Amino acid sequence: MSERRRNDRVSAYEVVLPVINGIDGQRIGEVGNVSIGGMMLIATQQLYADGILQLKIDVPAELGFGLISLGVKILWCTPANSPDEFWAGLETIDISPADRESLQHLIDHLAVRA
Secondary structure (H helix, E strand, O other), X not given: OOOOOOOOOEEOOOOOOEEEEOOOOOEEEEEEEEEOOEEEEEXXXXXXXXXXXXXXXXXXXXXXXXXXXXXXXXXEEEEOOOOOOEEEEEEEEEOOHHHHHHHHHHHHHHHHHO
């Protein structure tokens, strides 16, 4: 498998970042790692390649960003090492300028912690 990422990913394991389905409001997992161009989602359900999702990253209140909304395309999904968990590669396909700025601040914050 060739490496196609355009942006380096930053680990988010030290901060719990819940990911919410923007359509039904249900939590579908949490961020494993993230960049402006995408993320690895630790999902609580099987996701299917080529699907499109509207997501919200629930950033802890102390960071001051609130929810970060973005549209993503599911590139791949595979069972994780834990029961009832899946790893999914997501590509960012739509994000507002304000949410992009918040996401960049979040990534900068995570990079300092790493």
